[in-house]
Amino acid sequence: NFTTSYKDGNYLLLSSDRRVDGVMLESLIEEQPTLDLIPKIVTGLLAHRKAGRWLNTQENGFILLALDLYFQTYEKVTPDFVARAWLGNDYAGDHAFKGRTTDYFQIDIPMKDVATHDKQDLTIEKDGKGRLYYRVGMTYAPASLKLEPADYGFTVERRYEAVDDPK
Numbered sequence: 001n002f003t004t005s006y007k008d009g010n011y012l013l014l015s016s017d018r019r020v021d022g023v024m025l026e027s028l029i030e031e032q033p034t035l036d037l038i039p040k041i042v043t044g045l046l047a048h049r050k051a052g053r054w055l056n057t058q059e060n061g062f063i064l065l066a067l068d069l070y071f072q073t074y075e076k077v078t079p080d081f082v083a084r085a086w087l088g089n090d091y092a093g094d095h096a097f098k099g100r101t102t103d104y105f106q107i108d109i110p111m112k113d114v115a116t117h118d119k120q121d122l123t124i125e126k127d128g129k130g131r132l133y134y135r136v137g138m139t140y141a142p143a144s145l146k147l148e149p150a151d152y153g154f155t156v157e158r159r160y161e162a163v164d165d166p167k
Contacts, residue, residue: 018054021045022062029069039133042070074131081128087113088120097130111140 001002002020032038045063054060058067082107085107095105128134 016059018045018048019062021048022066025066026069028034029066029073033073036161038070038074042067077129077131079113079128079130081126081130081132083132083134084125084127086121086123088117090117092122097128097132113132114138 002017002024007105021041021044023037025045028035028038028041045067050165054063079097080099082094082096083105084094084110087109092109095107097105122136124132124134124136
């Protein structure tokens with residue numbers, strides 16, 4: 001998220017990029033609570049956890065304080081809603097969310113159905129109280145796996161050398 005330095009010695013000064021992320025998150029929630037960047041910072045912070053925690057106790061403290069403020073600010077209302085999705089005019093599915101949980105729900109739309117709805121909108125609707133978090137993604141494979149090479153102006157080279165005897 002926010003990078004303050006690319007040097008290795010920051011931990012000696014009790015400094016880290018994650019700590020800065022926590023401080024920035026708190027500041028943005030206080031000063032610009034409608035900013036679209038805020039949930040993205042939260043997602044980034046949660047993605048940087050390893051084994052359920054961050055690098056050290058200090059990072060944990062700063063980040064948990066920021067996440068608590070986020071929760072108190074944006075998650076006041078307990079979820080009680082139904083989310084629905086349409087592709088064009090065709091109904092894709094729905095799911096009812098009641099209470100707090102880490103479970104997620106997924107709607108899969110086959111690629112053949114996506115192809116028949118060329119350039120039509122995917123509409124997501126929430127009916128009820130609470131916050132809806134969603135991700136729209138696509139997984140596909142080309143019809144032919146024999147793809148033509150592409151040249152976009154850069155080259156990747158690989159070289160192997162012996163570690164013990166480079167001759």
